[in-house]
Every structure is written in C-alpha cells, then in structure tokens.
Amino acid sequence: MKKFKQYLFILVLITAVFAISACSSSDSKKGSDGQAANNEPKSGGTLNVGLSSNPNTLDPIKYTGAYESQIMRSIGNTLIVYNKDLSDFKPSLATEWKASDDLKSYTFKLREDVYFQPGKYQDGRQMTAEDVKYSLERSAKESALSRLSGVDSVEVTGKFEVTIHMPKPNASLLAMLTDPGNIIIPKEEVDGWGDQFGAHLVGTGPFQLKDWQTDQKVNLVRNDKYWGEKPYLDGVTFKIIKDPNMMTNALRSGDVDIATDIKGQNRKVIETDKNLTLLSKPGLSLTYLDLNNMSGPTADPKVREAIYKATNVEEIVKGVSQWGGASVSYAPLPKESWGYSKDLEKLKPQYDPKEAKKLLAETKYAKGFKTELYVLESRVPYATIFQNQMKENLNIDVDVKVTEWGTLSELAAKGNAPMYIGGWSWYPDPYFFLNKTFHSDQIGSLGNGKGYKNPEVDALLNKALTETVDQKERAALYQEAIKLIMKDYPRIEFDNLDQTAAISQNVQGFDIPADGSINIVNPNGTNVWLNK
Template identity: 80%
Template sequence: MHSLALRKLFFIFILLSTAFIISACSSDSKSETGTTDDTASSEVPKDGGVLDVGLSSNPNTLDPIKYTGAYESQIIRQIGDTLLVYNKDLSGFKPSIATKWEVSEDMKSYTFTLRDDVYFQPGKYQDGRQMTAEDVKFSLERSAKKSALNRLSGVDSIEVTGEFKVTLHLNEPNAALLAMLTDAGNIIIPKEGVEGWGEQFGAHLIGTGPFQLKDWQTDQAVELVRHDKYWGEKPHLDGVTFKIISDPTMMANAIRSGDIDIATDIKGQNRAVIEKDKNLKLLSKSGLSLTYIDLNNIEGPTADPKVREAIYKATNVEKIVKGVNQWGGASVSYMPLPKESWGYSKDLEKLKPEYNPKEAKEILAETDYADGFKTELYVLEKRSPYAVIFQNQMKENLNIDVEIKVAEWGTLSEIAAKGKAPMYIGGWSWYPDPYFFLNQTFHSDQIGSLGNGRGYSNEKVDKLLDQANTKTVDQDERAKLYQEAIKIAMGDFSRIELDNLDITAAITKNVKGFEVSADGSINIVKPNGTNVWLNE
C-alpha cells in the first residue's frame, strides 16, 4: 500500500464526510444510478461463492457500543440484526427482528413484538440459542448506557413484557427513536458472549445476522461465512470477505484486476478510470452527506445578518462545487437537508440565494463593513479546495480577505464548537430523518456543540423543530414542520450550503442485486429485499 503521506495528498482533492458516508457523481454524469442493471431482470439467482468487498479503512473494533467509523459498521451489519431496518429508498421502515411496533399517545413508550424464530450464531460461550426479549433488553440497555457515540439517546428504561415483547420507555418524546434503532450500534447480541469475551468481544462479535465472523486478519481482511440458522431469506452467498485497501488508487486497481468484486469509496479521478473499464460498472447516487460554510452568528462581522447575506450572494456555489468535484461526485446543495431525506422538498430549492456579486456589494455597503474586512476560515486539509475557491471569490467580489486556517480534526472541532471560528467549512452525514440534520445544527440548544458552533438562534425555528420531534410521529406532518423551519432558517443566512455528496461503488459484472444506498451502508443480505449473488 502507499504511504500515509500519499494518501493524504490524494484526499486533498476529494471530500469525505466526518464519520459516516460519502462521495461521487454529478448530475450530468452517465453513472448517476444507484442500482445494477439486473435488479428488474428475470435472471435466476445462483447460490454459492464468496463476495470480496474492498473496505477503505481498517476496523478497530466490531463491538456495537465501541465502534466509531462507518467502515466498522459495514461489517457489523452483516453479523447482527436491528429491530427494524430502512426500506431501500430510506423513506420508511421495514420489520426485521421486530415484526411490529406501537407508539403510546404521549410518544414516551415504544412497544415491539419480536420474531420467535431468531437464533444467535454459535460461539465459544453459547451454542446458537434462540433470541428472546431479554437479549433485546440487554443489548439496548448496554447501548443506551455505554455507547461511545450515544447511538441510543433518551432511553430511560427497557421493560420485558413477554418472552418476545419489549417496551422502550423514553425520558421525553422523540420521534427519531426508530431511526436510531436502525443503527449498527443497536444490533442484538447475547449477554453470555459479551461477558465471556469481556474486552475482546469486539474481536469476536456474535449476532443473529446472515453472516458470522470466521477470521480477522488485522490490516488485511475480515472473513465472514453464512449463518445457516439465519431467520431471514437464505443468503445466496457462502460468505463475504472484506479486504482492507486504504489507498484509493489501489482500491480502483484491485477491482480492475479482479481481486475484489465491489470497490467502495470511488472518488475523484478514479471515477473516470472505472467508467472507462467495460468490465466494470460505477454505481452512484445522491447521499445523505452535506458540505457547508458556517458563518459566526455571535461575534465578528458575520454577527450582522446583512453581512452574512452579502457573503452568501457573493459566493458562486455552482463554481465551487464544479471546481472541487471536477470528475463528478456531488451536486449543488440548496438547503440544510440532503436530497435523499424524506423531509426534502424541491419547492424549497428556490430559497437558495442567487449568485449576484453586484447586489452583494450593495448589501455590504449598508453595513459597517462596506470596504471589506479580514477574517479567518477554518478547514480540514481534505476540504482545502473549497476554501481556496471561496477565498478568491470573497476577495474579488467583496474585498474580504479570508485567511485559510488548516487544522487537524481535534483542534478544528473544538474551535468550531466553542464559536471561536469566524468561518468554518463543515460536513454533516447522518440518518434520513431531518431531526439529525436540522435539530442538531439549527436548534439553539445545540449552541456550544459542533453542529451549531456558529451560534444560530431563532425562537420560531426552535418551536417548529421541537414540534416535529415531540408532537407527532406522522412522517408527513413532521416533514411539513421541518420545511417551515427551513424557510425561516434560510432567510437568516446563518451558513452557506455548498454541496450534496454522492455515494459510489464500483462492481464487476458478476455482482447481481447490489445497490448503493444513500446512507452509505453496504447491504448484502437485508430484510428490505436485498440478497446479493454472484453470476460465476
């Protein structure tokens, strides 16, 4: 593999999201599709074979409460099951271990009825026994209390009300709970396995999923084999092997040479390389990942809404997106919600300010900063291309001198969260539920956190966001409330929306039934109708 230095150099020209999902294809690319051509074909699936998948980062742990990277969740999802899953287009939920669920009138209790035919994979400390409600209680309580990234917040207690029935009691209403329960950190695991392996459980994960862990060669590969007592549709594959290929160019080379069947995180110039290979197919679709520029709403010149409006209208977003993603991989972002979220509305795209440097100068002339000013823009190295183009536009259009401050993640996140960054280029990726994009980055109770370090506050927005999360679980009603909040927030010009990143993967022609998902998850066998097979 190439050195870390080379890897960093490559990533200067592409954009990753901070912890979750990423990448690929512009609206005019011939590859803008997330589905293989065969999904609607009449081909009869074949059983057998091992699917080799390239994974861009080495997993540190597979313990559901300790994992912190999306690449780790890709493996965890194959081994374990959650109570429910998203359907393929992420517009709603489908049963998994839970067959149905009910929400109390006060939205503080969620009751789940479980399948009675779910079995754990056999392991050193248990023999593949049946899963019950007690296992759900143990697993979710463990997540609620010990999750490194708080993947099940707001759960007060979990009550077993039958051998296959369980109720989650919340501290306060939270319509986003179901989305949280789809997280790989909330798979169901056996207590005896956790206690038996202790701190080593993350290297010996046991679940109820379609594949079980067979071998883990650090920095090389994680080998999974089919779980023969899997409760769902029988996997067509005999197994799945995740091969660790951290260098992007080596990832592309690996699928071109036949070393892997699926290559993930195909970005930048490698997109063009894949597209030119007649034996491969590039899958790409808009993902749940945004890039934006936070403007300090509390101190400095940008505390003035007029200054923020001028800056937004002097920013040629289209030129920035095209310049950074010259091989495709992103589209212009019109609002603080990704296109694949069920709360997105094309009707709101008109809210995005039009690029108009002349009008921007006139607006700035109405402020105390008519002649421009000096400021700082904090950015991760990998997002530097955005910063350079923005810097030039501000100097040319408004005589604003922007000093680019490249910082490591730890330093940057602390400065931005504390509101000490005059400007900051951020990325945000999460679930399709608008709560995770809007409540987390626009609600005033998030001031002091990375999501709202810029200090945005609007009582009307707060009220709408609270109503959308605590007053109803009806998705259409919640969407309308979130859309009203977006209308108000966009008028405050608290940040500049840049791009909506795509999710990409490359596959060989032998791979059938595989689709890229907007949330970045690798789905091989899933209760939403996915069951990948190899035509060999």
C-alpha cells in the same frame, strides 16, 4: 493549471495497469438490478468487498467508523431496518411496533424464530426479549457515540415483547434503532469475551464471523440458521485496501467484486471500463460554510446575506468535484432525506455580486474586512475558491487556516471560528441535520457552534420531534423551519456529496443507498449473488 490536470488525467489513463476499453455511457451506467433481471439468482461463491480502512472493533457500543459498521451489518440484526430508498421502516427482528399516545414509549413485538449464531459461550440459543433489553440498555448507557440517546429503560413485557421508555418524546427513536450499534447480541458472549468481544462478534445475522486477519481481511461464512431469506452467497470477505488507486486496480483485476470509497479520477477510470459499473448517487452528506452568528462582522444578518450572494456555489462545486460525485446543495438537508422537498431549492440565494456589494454598503463594513476561515486539509479546495470570490466581489480578505480535526472542532464548538467549512452526515431523519445544527439548545456544540438562534425555528423543531411521529406532518414542520433558517443566512450551503461504490459485472442485486451502507443480505429485500 487546467491544461496540466488534463494532461495528468490522460497520462493516468495511458499508464493504467489494465487496458481501458471505451464504452457508451448507457453501458457503463448499467445497474446491478438491471443485470439481475435477465438472470436467475445462483447460490454459492464468496463475495469480496474492498474497504478503505481497517476496522478497530466490531463491538456495537465501541465502534466509531463507517467501515466497521459495514461488517457488522452482515453479522447482526436490529429491531427494524430502513427500506431500500430510506423513506420508511421495515420489520427485522421486530414484527410490529407502536408508539404510546404521549410518544414516551414504544412497544415492539419480536419474531419467535430467531437464533444466535453459535459462539464460545452459547451454542446458538433462541433470542428472546431479555436479549433485546440487555443489548439496547447496554447501548443507551455505554455507546461511545450515543447511538441510542434519550432511552431511559427497556421493559420486558412478554417473552417476545419489549417496551422502550424515554423520559421525553423523541420521534427520532426509530431511526436510531436502525444503527448497527443497536444490533441484538447475547449477554453470555459479551461477558465471556470481555474486552475481546469486539473481535468475536456474535449476532443473529445472515453471516457469522469466521476469522479476522488484522490489517488484511475479515472472513464471514453463511449462517445456515438465519431466520430470514437464505443468503445466496457462501460467504463474504472484507479486504482492507487503503490506497484508492490499489482499490480500483483490485476491482479491475478481480481481487474484489465490490470497491468502496471511489473518488476523483478513479471514477472516470471505472466509468470507461465496460466490465465495471460505477454506482453513485446523492448521499446523506453535506458540505457547508458556517458563519459566526454571535460575533464579528458576520453577527450582522445583512453581512451574512451579502457573503452568501457573493458566493458562486456552482463554481465551487464544479471546481472541487471536477470528476463528479457531488451536486449543489440548496438547503441544510440532504436531497435523500425524506424531509426534503424540491420546493426548498428556490430558497437558495442567487449569485449576484452587484446586489451583494449593495447590501454590504449598507453596513459598517462597506469597504470590506479581514477574517479567518478554518478548514481541514481535505477541504482546502473549497476554501481557496471561496477566498478568491470574497476578495473579488466584496473586498473581504479571508485568511485560510488549515488545521487538524481536534483543533477545528474545538474552535467551532466554542464559537471561536469566524468562519469554518464543515461536513455533516447522519440518518435520513431531518432531526439529525436540523435540530443538531440549528436548535438553540445546541449552541456550544459542534453542530451549532456558530450560535444560530431563532425562537420560531426552535418551536418548529420541538414540535416535529415531540408532537407527532407521522413523517408527512414532521416533514412539513421541518420544511417550514428551513424557510426561516434560510432567511437568516446562518451558513452557506455548498454541496450534497454522492455515496459511491463500484462493482464487477458478476455482482447481482447490489446497490449503494444514500447512507452508504453495504447491504449484502438485508430484511429490506436485498440478497446479493454472484453470476459466475
């Protein structure tokens, strides 16, 4: 099989539509910021961005796909944004903010020079606190994915000041406010368009929607009344290219300037093209194997420990991601989260089949047992390698059950899956990874369908959410919680997936952050331009 894969790769390279010119790794890894340092920014041109899926709606409360958010980021603005490395927040429509002493409210002062893009039902009027109240309360009450959960109301405390009220403290509020689902929009346009507002989004961002050709492309043009730094580009066109090979060819032929969702052997094709740059870095995305903590053999902590120590995680990650794009995960928190510490990496159990057999021998399952592992089709490679390791190292017969998302999520949430392989992606705030997957109040949900419960962990997670907003203090609390979690072996950490994009040599000032967002012009200092 290995020789066949090598042959297939060589064949792909030989038959590629365009000739591949080999270059040194230093050339192929040259970043856009490094290129930009040698050139003065130029104005003009339209940036073409390839998206792998067709957007369904651009309505902030209705969107559910990351590809939709990529477009929305260029049309609208949130109150605050993350900085480039996602370690802290920066002003956007809000100039400053402050939490109350009890952490149940946040007050935001707003910019006074912000105007909406002209639309059918308003001519580009000034944005005020009333617009913020309308937009955020709409999200809190109607968001399809609860993108502003925990917010009770938004109070207008001045023409350019609002206070967000919550029934209980929630230190994750600021992270939620960066979501494109919470961009500020004009009520007139929503009321006027009704259900069609999602196809006619109006915001305060650097670009405005010009036209949308379903299944083909979305055209944006520069908003000349934009309150922030003037965009260098005249416009941005998002082209829908669902086939990954066509996406790569579109980049190499010049049909797009930025290609997204680059995976598998296409990574190598791009790396060996001197005219392209592959941008790939650890993202806020984890793959793991949940073990049922409530019933079956894995309800015994010693059995879970034996399984973890009999799992060669390095072999699994190398086998699944032979072309790159993933690294071994050491803890239930992505490396790019501000709560991560390299000290956590020593918590990962060492692969030790002999020790694993000894541990299992101390349980009533010394001779092994049969179990089921539920997976989506896309994660079968993980399951197959794990299955072989369990049989060889512990005589555990793992029956791999391939199922679709609806069935898997229901089984996992209800605790009916003995084992299942899942993935988790969210904001940099550890709350969205740890509270959602290990707090006992999440038992019965997809995040903690495994039924993990540890009162000490609950206490630490509650304290990090409700007693402080200081990131260093919260990070320390989360790291203490992780130490306890890892000692309980509730799941096996597999990998930390990369966020990836590829760009042509003409693209300057662009990078792919850990959350995978496509930022063209952003208050965090991003302003992409074309060197042609």
